Amino acid sequence: MESRGLRIALRIWVALVLLFLFVPIAAIVLYSFNRSNIETWPISSFSLHWFTVAWHDSQVRSAFLLSVRVGLLATAVALLLGSAVAYALHQFRFFGREAISLLLVLPLALPGIITGIALNSFFSFTGIQLGTLTIVVGHTTFCIVVVFNNLIARLRRLPGSLAEASMDLGARGWQTLRFVTLPMASTALISGALLAFALSFDEVIVTVFTAGAQNTLPLWIFGAIRLGQQLPEVNAVVSVVILLTIIPVVIAARVAGASAITRSARNVPVSRSRT
Amino acid sequence: MMTTPTRSFARRMTIALGLAAASIIAAGCGSSGSSSQPTGASAAGQTVPTANLPVLQKIGKGEGQLNLIAWEGYLGPIWVKPFEQQTGCQVNAKYAGSSDEMVSLMKNGGGGQYDMVSSSGDADLRILYGGDARPVNINLIPSWKDFFPAFQSPPFNTINGVHYGVSLQWGPNVLMYNKKDFPAPPASWNVIYNPKYKGQVTVPDNPIQIADAALYLETHNAALKITDPYELTQPQFQAAVSLLAGQRPLIEKYWALASQEIFDFKNGNAVVGAGWPYQVSTLKASHFPIGDAIPSEGATGWADTWMLAAKAPHPNCAYMWMRYISTPKVQAEQAVNYGETPDNKLACGYMNQLQAGSCAEYHANAPLSYFNSVKLWKTPIATCDNGKPDCVPYAGWVSAWNTQVK
Amino acid sequence: MAWARVSAALWRRPWARATILLTPPLAWFVLLYLAALVVLLITAFWQINPFTTNIERVWSLNNLTTIFSSSAYRGIILRTVGMAAAVTLVDAIVAFPFAYYMARVASSRTRTMLFVAILLPLWASYLAKVYSWLLIFTHNGFLDWGLGRIGLGQPRLIYTNWAVFVVFCYLWLPFMIIPVYAALERIPASQIEASQDLGARTWRTTRLVMLPLALPGIVAGSIFTFSLTLGDYITPLLVGGTSANFMGNIIYTNIGIANNVPFAAAMALIPIAIMAVYLLGARALGAFEAV
Numbered sequence: 017m018e019s020r021g022l023r024i025a026l027r028i029w030v031a032l033v034l035l036f037l038f039v040p041i042a043a044i045v046l047y048s049f050n051r052s053n054i055e056t057w058p059i060s061s062f063s064l065h066w067f068t069v070a071w072h073d074s075q076v077r078s079a080f081l082l083s084v085r086v087g088l089l090a091t092a093v094a095l096l097l098g099s100a101v102a103y104a105l106h107q108f109r110f111f112g113r114e115a116i117s118l119l120l121v122l123p124l125a126l127p128g129i130i131t132g133i134a135l136n137s138f139f140s141f142t143g144i145q146l147g148t149l150t151i152v153v154g155h156t157t158f159c160i161v162v163v164f165n166n167l168i169a170r171l172r173r174l175p176g177s178l179a180e181a182s183m184d185l186g187a188r189g190w191q192t193l194r195f196v197t198l199p200m201a202s203t204a205l206i207s208g209a210l211l212a213f214a215l216s217f218d219e220v221i222v223t224v225f226t227a228g229a230q231n232t233l234p235l236w237i238f239g240a241i242r243l244g245q246q247l248p249e250v251n252a253v254v255s256v257v258i259l260l261t262i263i264p265v266v267i268a269a270r271v272a273g274a275s276a277i278t279r280s281a282r283n284v285p286v287s288r289s290r291t
Numbered sequence: 292m293m294t295t296p297t298r299s300f301a302r303r304m305t306i307a308l309g310l311a312a313a314s315i316i317a318a319g320c321g322s323s324g325s326s327s328q329p330t331g332a333s334a335a336g337q338t339v340p341t342a343n344l345p346v347l348q349k350i351g352k353g354e355g356q357l358n359l360i361a362w363e364g365y366l367g368p369i370w371v372k373p374f375e376q377q378t379g380c381q382v383n384a385k386y387a388g389s390s391d392e393m394v395s396l397m398k399n400g401g402g403g404q405y406d407m408v409s410s411s412g413d414a415d416l417r418i419l420y421g422g423d424a425r426p427v428n429i430n431l432i433p434s435w436k437d438f439f440p441a442f443q444s445p446p447f448n449t450i451n452g453v454h455y456g457v458s459l460q461w462g463p464n465v466l467m468y469n470k471k472d473f474p475a476p477p478a479s480w481n482v483i484y485n486p487k488y489k490g491q492v493t494v495p496d497n498p499i500q501i502a503d504a505a506l507y508l509e510t511h512n513a514a515l516k517i518t519d520p521y522e523l524t525q526p527q528f529q530a531a532v533s534l535l536a537g538q539r540p541l542i543e544k545y546w547a548l549a550s551q552e553i554f555d556f557k558n559g560n561a562v563v564g565a566g567w568p569y570q571v572s573t574l575k576a577s578h579f580p581i582g583d584a585i586p587s588e589g590a591t592g593w594a595d596t597w598m599l600a601a602k603a604p605h606p607n608c609a610y611m612w613m614r615y616i617s618t619p620k621v622q623a624e625q626a627v628n629y630g631e632t633p634d635n636k637l638a639c640g641y642m643n644q645l646q647a648g649s650c651a652e653y654h655a656n657a658p659l660s661y662f663n664s665v666k667l668w669k670t671p672i673a674t675c676d677n678g679k680p681d682c683v684p685y686a687g688w689v690s691a692w693n694t695q696v697k
Numbered sequence: 698m699a700w701a702r703v704s705a706a707l708w709r710r711p712w713a714r715a716t717i718l719l720t721p722p723l724a725w726f727v728l729l730y731l732a733a734l735v736v737l738l739i740t741a742f743w744q745i746n747p748f749t750t751n752i753e754r755v756w757s758l759n760n761l762t763t764i765f766s767s768s769a770y771r772g773i774i775l776r777t778v779g780m781a782a783a784v785t786l787v788d789a790i791v792a793f794p795f796a797y798y799m800a801r802v803a804s805s806r807t808r809t810m811l812f813v814a815i816l817l818p819l820w821a822s823y824l825a826k827v828y829s830w831l832l833i834f835t836h837n838g839f840l841d842w843g844l845g846r847i848g849l850g851q852p853r854l855i856y857t858n859w860a861v862f863v864v865f866c867y868l869w870l871p872f873m874i875i876p877v878y879a880a881l882e883r884i885p886a887s888q889i890e891a892s893q894d895l896g897a898r899t900w901r902t903t904r905l906v907m908l909p910l911a912l913p914g915i916v917a918g919s920i921f922t923f924s925l926t927l928g929d930y931i932t933p934l935l936v937g938g939t940s941a942n943f944m945g946n947i948i949y950t951n952i953g954i955a956n957n958v959p960f961a962a963a964m965a966l967i968p969i970a971i972m973a974v975y976l977l978g979a980r981a982l983g984a985f986e987a988v
Binding site for chain 1: 358363364381383384385386388398399402403404405548549550551553554557558573574577579
């Protein structure tokens with residue numbers, strides 16, 4: 017449909033946007049090789065020094081492990097609770113359905129600082145001590161929303177006819193869920209879980225208010241930024257994290273990504289369009 | 292597979308939600324919970340809520356962890372690593388950039404999370420009277436006997452003979468300047484108020500900076516009759532705030548994190564400003580031509596204490612830390628690396644071993660006159676030194692800083 | 698078997714199934730999240746002891762009147778909303794052609810690669826990304842150096858609101874691209890073909906057919922960009938200068954530094970109110986069907 021000129025213009029635009037997105041990332045990686053501990057432009061000397069420093073830093077290791085632990089916990093709970101509420105909202109009609117939908121948008125629609133200070137006041141009000149558990153509570157709240165959003169978007173696009181057919185063939189509610197609905201929704205669950213983990217891993221604003229004396233990786237990074245004496249170490253750590261995540265993100269994109277969504281959407285017979 | 296509307300279910304849900312909300316609001320209106328102090332603004336006449344808590348009699352086995360709230364640069368690996376190896380107490384650092392942050396983090400006795408805080412004089416009394424600090428058995432800290440008399444039981448960490456921590460080090464807020472732009476050290480603080488350096492000045496993002504302006508006016512506007520930069524009557528206060536408001540166009544960035552000032556000097560975003568010796572030491576270590584000075588008007592400063600949190604979860608490690616950080620060698624290491632003055636008399640020799648001439652450079656053996664020339668941070672309260680309630684309390688400083696200066 | 702009986706009993710009572718499914722997540726939300734928000738809202742009407750900064754449960758409207766009567770605070774609110782609106786607008790404009798290309802022009806393989814490309818920045822630490830913008834914007838930094846070499850002069854953007862604006866646009870761009878892409882990708886090809894059969898060329902089809910159909914996606918993305926900008930304090934703290942005083946900064950300094958929780962809570966009421974209005978508008982525009 018689009019003219020050749022338009023296609024070329026769009027390609028240039030896409031290239032520029034990609035450049036915009038990746039120049040700072042390239043800067044992060046570049047500065048991890050900066051020998052000096054104060055960052056300036058241009059870089060005076062390069063070295064791998066900071067990678068070895070990061071490797072031997074026990075604070076980095078414990079912060080990284082805590083972030084992973086919190087992320088896994090939050091994502092796991094979010095998967096359970098998020099899919100439960102997505103399924104319930106999709107299946108049943110009842111008064112208050114809209115209100116619950118709105119309630120579930122709040123953690124993402126309200127700025128993170130509000131969630132943070134609300135939880136902080138609540139914990140001090142009820143005497144709950146800040147610690148790993150409170151960090152997980154803060155993260156799980158928005159992770160549930162992410163999983164819910166992904167899942168309900170997919171559930172809405174699934175034709176009800178398939179589940180009904182399964183019932184007609186004698187499957188019970190639980191079996192239909194397990195053999196028909198869940199497999200079709202699985203890619204949404206995977207992408208929801210991935211996005212939830214990513215958001216939890218990089219979360220700093222809510223975590224500042226819900227953490228005790230321990231550091232997640234973003235909190236450690238913030239402390240290092242305050243100190244200003246080991247900034248390239250931060251870059252080294254972040255570069256390694258980016259590297260570690262390229263592989264799962266690529267795999268997930270192939271499994272649950274763009275093409276899979278479009279393919280599944282086109283194959284399933286929908287009442288409108290092609291017929 | 293869509294079901295028909297289920298009204299009874301809906302009704303049940305609504306009732307449940309309503310009850311939950313109502314009970315929360317009822318709890319909020321109830322009594323007790325977070326403690327509230329009487330609205331007296333004066334420190335005198337108040338008692339420290341934790342004064343009668345029992346002190347540790349003997350240092351037991353270390354708990355393996357120690358959570359410290361500290362100024363950036365107070366937990367250098369050079370002296371922290373040997374401590375961790377000797378005692379097995381793993382140090383977890385939480386950096387705070389202002390006294391206010393420290394008071395906030397220490398709320399609720401440290402929240403059961405933090406063991407100690409390296410608070411300055413202007414935070415100490417607030418922490419003490421808020422019931423967030425715990426009495427310390429000073430006899431368990433042998434090096435205390437070698438402290439300068441002025442820092443053994445100073446009024447900001449010892450009330451009625453009860454110690455709530457051990458004094459640490461003290462130092463000035465210095466004038467920092469780029470030696471390339473200032474071949475000779477500036478003689479007066481007026482360089483940071485000079486429009487010639489528009490866009491190249493940087494000062495801390497901290498309401499206590501108003502005291503620096505007041506100190507400047509003490510010399511340059513004698514009509515105001517300022518004697519104590521922390522006890523300011525309304526006209527004196529307003530003059531200081533106006534001076535700072537006038538300085539605002541000269542400033543590109545108020546630094547909130549120590550690293551911001553380091554970055555700005557190194558990258559040429561600022562050439563002159565007010566800062567801590569930590570920034571100076573870090574820039575010097577990276578071979579940057581940074582200079583620091585205390586101009587003729589004098590300087591504000593701070594005297595820090597390692598204060599023990601009321602709900603410290605690792606008291607044995609905390610005492611081991613206090614014992615360690617007050618020894619002459621460690622005092623010297625911190626003093627030389629940060630750029631401040633140790634409280635232990637015996638540190639001087641060690642300082643010169645680490646860096647020749649550092650004992651004199653950081654005034655570790657200086658006479659009382661130097662000590663008196665630095666106006667140490669203290670919390671501004673409504674009652675002036677003369678007993679009259681004319682002075683502006685700290686809450687007014689915060690408000691003015693956020694609305695009139697910034 | 699007993700399980701079959703339970704299953705059958707549950708099938709006949711849909712409300713029981715709904716209750717089992719809904720109770721845990723709702724309990725979480727109501728008892729933790731909503732309760733926390735309610736506590737915060739109540740705190741906005743209390744005061745603190747000025748010396749010890751402990752909360753005193755004295756009901757008063759002081760905090761709100763202070764905010765609305767002070768021109769400094771009013772200015773801060775306007776500046777924050779203005780910045781959020783500007784970031785949302787620019788991100789929508791930048792995202793649309795990108796999402797259009799991804800949804801309708803790119804091959805399947807290219808689409809997957811582009812998807813990975815916009816997800817990857819989300820995995821790089823937010824703080825590290827903001828800090829590298831500092832290095833790009835600083836005097837004689839990457840931007841000054843680059844523009845200087847091609848003769849465009851040195852903008853010296855660091856510590857200005859322009860820097861804050863660019864960094865916000867950068868940070869939230871993926872959050873705008875993804876929903877817009879999802880909305881565009883869902884438009885059936887038949888509708889485009891029909892529009893062309895009726896004589897409309899590309900621009901008219903885009904304007905009259907695609908844009909309205911993509912609008913829910915744009916609005917959904919704008920919820921993210923708007924609310925993320927509204928409450929952010931770290932970017933203005935790191936990259937902003939003396940005029941980078943936003944609502945998030947006031948809330949943060951009041952709770953984390955001045956320990957004036959009631960005032961911070963009162964200030965927090967404003968973004969809550971703004972987002973409530975925004976969400977109602979977004980719902981009217983169909984955003985919640987799209988995401």
